[in-house]
Every structure is written in structure tokens, then in C-alpha cells.
Amino acid sequence: MAGSDGVNRNESMMVVPLNTWVLISKFKLVYNLLRRPDGTFDRVKAEFLERKVPANTIPVDGVFSFDIIDKTTGLLNRIYMLAPETEPRFGIVDLERPLSTTDVVPVIVFFHGGSFTHSSANSAIYDTFCRRLAGICRAVVVSVDYRRSPEHRYPCAYDDGWNALKWVSTRRWLQSGRDGKVYIYLSGDSSGGNIAHHVAVRASKCDIEVLGNILLHPMFGGQERTESERRLDGKYFVTIQDRDWYWRAFLPEGENRDHPACNPFGPRGESLEGIKFPKSLVIVAGLDLMQDWQLNYVEGLRNSGQQVKLLFLKQATIGFYFMPNIEHFFSLMEEIDEFVHSNC
């Protein structure tokens, strides 16, 4: 593991609370066990070790959840909603009526992270995060259980994301506001952010309106080694080596990291100029070794004339949002809340 020595490990321990450090370090070690040098992945063991939680129609902190299978794709979507004033009868969730006929209720389609390989919609860390997101931002969250690599490479995750978007846009019970439409935002962390971007691109070419993109340290990259990668390699839980592994596992065989899925504004990227692309909120963690690529992405959006707000959190590491125990978590939630309610 490049760049790791006693001093550096203590460094990461100093910038995050201890329980966060324990959580992310645990993931790091487990993921090391699961990735094989030949590019295969121990999926069975990964599923065994993954901590999952069921959905729960009984509200917790004002939010309840339930799972729905999209029968056309077989994919699971986990929906998080604010609990109504009156408790749902017998735990039955009535999904016939729109969310509201007067107020606008944002629907945030969320793609969980995991570098395209790990985690699920029902992973404990993501269930908890989505629950908080729904509660704090007073939105409906739809967490998509997309297919993962290396078993399902590009473009499976994007196809699943696209299908989820179509599905969400056609649910009567996700409509709100006086004009009875679904107010959709796309979001995701790490690989989920990458998926959100590509789904938004596809949406801009079809008739589905996406009101905004929220990308939480989105996973982008390129062939070049950037300054932040060299400077931060191995220092805050993540290494260049593991990033490379995940791209090799996701991208089509034989491809390199300048593939447009990985590097949308790179040499093989497609211009977004003149496209009706949603406004973006991009959050970058200052201790994330891939930040140069994310900043590059923000540049790319600006140069294409697209609206983008950058939230740069200087002392944040990856995964800072899993626990509400640092200020960054609250800054993040505040920004997202404002972002999804600014249309009302």
C-alpha cells in the first residue's frame, strides 16, 4: 500500500472522529480482502460481511421506508418518506394518491456509492444516510439497487439508473404540486455520483426533466495522475491502486481511464454545451485523493455553460457524511436542503 506509514495513519485518525475512523478503516480492510489481484471479486464473502437492514414502515425519526420491485427490470428501489400525521393504517402504505396537490415535494433519486462494486440499497450505512436525507431535507428519497461490477460492467449501472429515473417519473404517487408532476433530483456519492451524472446526460436528450444533480465526491478519473492523487495516495483510507482496480472492474475490458464514463470531460468526452443539463451541486472532500478530477468536472460543467455550485470541504475525508458527528455533515445537509427547495 503506497505511502502508508505510522505517521500517515495517525493523521487520518486525527481528522475524523474515532467512530468514523473505525467504520471507514473497517471497510478499507474488508474491501482489501475482497478484491483479488486478477480483477475478480469475492461476492459471496462481500454479501456475508455487508451489514444490511430491512425497510420499515414504522416511522423512525419521522421517516418510514419500504421496498418496491420494479417488475420490468427486477430491480429493487427503497423509498423513504416522511411519516404522515396519522399513522398508516395497519402498516399498509397507500400509494394511490400524489404526495401533495398543493406543495412541491422533491423526490431525490439516490445512487449509493461503493465504487460500482460494493454496497446495496439496503446496506445499513446507506439506509441510515437516506433516512437522514429524507428527514432533514423533507424530501422523498428513492434509493436504487443498481447492478454492480465486476459481474455487471459498464453500462449496466447507467441502464439501471436510467430505468429507475423513468420508473420514478411515471409514479402517480410521487407527484406533487399544483401541476401534478414528479419533481426529480438525481444524487449519489462516489460511484453513485458518477451514475447520476450519466443518467442526467441521458435525461437531457429525452423528455424527462431532472431539476438538479447532487454529486457527493463523485467518482471520476483519468489516465493522468493528478497532483492530489500523488499527494494524498494512501493517506486517508484510499489508494491509487484500489481506485485503479475499481475502474478496471467497471469499464469494458481493455479500456483505460480516459473512457468517457470515467472521464466525461477528458479527451474522449462529449461536450455538454447547449444541452439542457440540470443545475449541479458538487461536494468535494479536501482530503479525497481524487479531488482534482472532481474539480476538473466542475470546471468542465462551467465551461459548457452549465450551472454548478461547488461545496469544497477542506478537512473532510471520504465518507464524512455517514455519521452526523462533524460539522461537514450539517453543512452538507443544509446545502442539499436549500438546493432541492429553491424551486418552490
Added chain:
Amino acid sequence: MGPFDGGSSSSSSGSCAGKSPEIDGLLAGAGYKVRSSELSQVAQRLERLENVMVNASNEISQVASDVVHYNPSDLANWVDSMLAELTHPQYPPSDLQNFPHHDSWTDQIGNQQNQNLNHNQQLTMVSTMMDEEDSGIRLVHMLMSCAELMQRGDFSLVASMIQEMQVLLIRVNTRCGIGKVAGYFIDALSRRLFSPSSAVCGSDSALENEILYHNFYEACPYLKFAHFTANQAILEAFNGYDFVHVIDFNLMHGLQWPALIQALALRPGGPPLLRLTGIGPPSPDGRDTLREIGLRLAELARSVNVRFVFRGVVASRLEDVKPWMLQVHSKEAVAINSIMQLHKLLYMDPGRASAMDTVLSWIRSLNPRIITVVEQEADHNQPEFLDRFTEALYYYSTMFDSLEACGLQPEKSLAEIYIQREICNVLCCEGSSRVERHEPLIKWRTRLSESGFKPVHLGSNAFKQASMLLTLFSAEGYCVEEKEGCLTLGWHSRPLIAASAWQAVPDEPTRKRDREGDLSI
């Protein structure tokens, strides 16, 4: 926050995060139980573990990938056992291995039968799961209202609602989804209303029951999962013992045992002497079914050179079995295997000793190496009818959903009848005739812990076996999950069956000697 720890959205055990102040609440939300006081220790050990892995030779890296993991939620123990494994690698325990589906065995039984012949937490009835069909949604609402009326004793209203629902049922597709399940539930309500409380759904015929059971076994993976997982735990528990004794609480056709016999045959160091005691109800037609099964198993064992002794114990009820009937020898390693039997003991007959206590206490007295318990993961023993009804509606509609994927006929149809009988028993029967008193893992954990048992964790090996089993089934929705050392099999995100393993907590030395005196030689 009620008793449902799902409320804290953690995958921890019976205690809610927050109930025990020393558990770090945020880590609990991520699915890990760590005491706040231990946090820095765990962090240190994680660092050390990383050191070991980083500086590892290729061999150690290999060991690291092969390590069997247990109870990952217990982070402190996980880190410690990883460190221990990497510094002192153990040989991996023996595996069931991927035996070809023992077709010949099940075929034999199946042919025989054919010759002899002519559905609080997870209270989620999401009405859109029924594809937004208005009639389907309305049917669900009516079922719930009707159940409430039933509980209130408003029987004439119940009767008229049943009629209304039957009319509505015509407009719904009853070949799948909510229509099919609704049909069975309307039927159950009807039976409960019109038949005397002592009515039994379905027939008394043991043969019929066995046939239905067999088809349920073939049509979906629940029973196979139960057998595979239990066998893996038993195999591991028998490691190093030359004399082993399995006590099966419900032999049926002994479908579970060929795989274990074969695995023991291939054990490094050679097979032990295997005794199998099968408990079962009396055969109505004078045949000694238990003995017949035993003979077939003996033949199989002989063909793979495993010394084998079979004994049948006839009992209509588990609480009628006395430990001396099992003839346990002091030197043998005993495994007790209970596949969906324990819940039958939950009926508390006022004025009589608790059947559960009786059975649990003689289980302890046998000092088994392992007790494998598989139960339906549902709360069908709640005192209020409406609660049972709601839970059953969700549970069985999920189970029927999963059955949709099965293409085999007549297995699928017969499996549905098997399930229907279970539904009937849960909803129509009361008192001692209601034997399907399913309770979820959480309650079993409490009950067993309080009765002097401690959990034996099912690890990643068992999980792997179960996952491989599922690949044999074409349906993509089945999923195995690990939860606090137990494994559950479910459909999509709803667990339907849970497997766990236990050991008796040793007694004080003086008492133990008395117990040993009870064992017959």
C-alpha cells in the same frame, strides 16, 4: 421506539441501540456493535491488523482471503479473530462441498408416493406491490377490515364482507400475485367463521402431509436451505469426534441426511460412527415408516463406507419424548436437529407443565455439541387475531411471490396447498390445534438464552453453501443474509426462514454430575 430494533435501522440483536448506553449509537446505525469504552482499543487493533495485512507475505494474504468469518457485527471480536487467524492460521473446517443434488434419493421417495396415490416491524402491505390494480388494493383493505371485524366478534358483518370480497375476487387475476393470496385468506376467514374452532384445515392423512411437504421441498429452496445450513453446522461441530449421534426432531423422509452422510464419508481422517435417531409420528396404516427410511439411509451409508446405526422413536408430540428413549451414549457428540418443530411447543396448556420447558430441559440434559434450529421468520403467535392476520398476509404473500418463479408442476401447485394448510392453521385454529405458532428469531434468541443456551455462530462457510444452493434456483429474488451469527433466507428484502445454532451453557459442576447419571449406556 418499540421493541423492534429495526426501528434503530441497525442490524444488531435484540437490544436497541440506545437501550444500552454503552454501545456507540452511530456505529450501530451502520450495523456494528461496539462499546464506546472499547472504541479506541478496537481502533488500535484495526491498525495492527492493517499492519499485518500490509506487511503480509503472499501466504498470509491467501490465508486472509480464506478466513472464515463469524458474526461481523461484533467488530471487536471480528478484528481479534482476524488477527489471531493471520498470526496462527488454522486449517479451514471441512465443508459440505458442492454435492450434486441427490436426485436419486428424492426420486425414490417421490416415486413411492406417486405409486401410493390419485402464504412490527415488517408490517408492510404495500398496495402498489400489486401493480396498482385498483381491485387488488381494495381487496387488501377489505381483508384487513374484515379481520378487524372478526377480532371484534362482529360475525354477521364478517359474513357479508366475505361475500363482497368473493365478488371482488372475480375481477382480480387469481392466478398470481395478490389475487392468489387473497383467495386463500378469504377462504381462511370463511373457515374460521363457519367451521367449529376444532376444525382442522386439510386432512389428517400423514401420507398426504408428507407428499405436500415433499413438493414444498422441491418447489422452493426454503427446506433445502434449512438442511444445508444445519448440516454445515453439524459437520463443523462433529470435527474431531469418532462417535457422533444426530437426533432429528422430525425425520419425514430423511431428506436432510444423505448429504451429511456423504460429507462425513469424505471427512479427512475418515468418517465417524454415525448414529441417527429419527423422531416421527405413528404411521396410520401399520407401516413402520421410520424404519423404512432408516433402512434406506443405512444402505446409502454402507455404500459410502460410513458405519451407521438408525433408531426410530415414535411420538405424536415432541413433549412425549423422554431422553432415555434416545439412548445417548456418554462418549458421543450429540447434534439435535429441529427443522420447524420447536414452534409447535409454544402452546401453553393451562394447568400442565410447559411443553417447551420440558423439551428444552431434556435437550440440555443430553449436553449436545450442537443444536440446529430452523424456524419460519414470522410473528404468527401474537395473541390478537388481527396482528396475526396482518403478519400472515405479508409473510405468505411474499412466500407466494417467491413461488411464482417455480416452473415445476405439479410441485408448485402442491407446494401452494402445503402453504395454504399452514395459513389455515395460523388463522383458523386456536388452542392446542393451532400448532403453527411461528415466532421470529429475535424471540427465539431471547427464549433460548434464558433457558440456558448460547449461540454458536454460523459463519461465512455456511453462508457460502447457502449462496451456492441458491444458484441452483433460477429465481433471482432469493437472498441469504447473515444476522448476528444466524442465517436467513428470504425473498428480496424479506427474510422468510431463519437458521441458528446453539449449545447448552455448562452447568455448575455438582449439578452436571447428576445430569450425567441420567444418561443411559
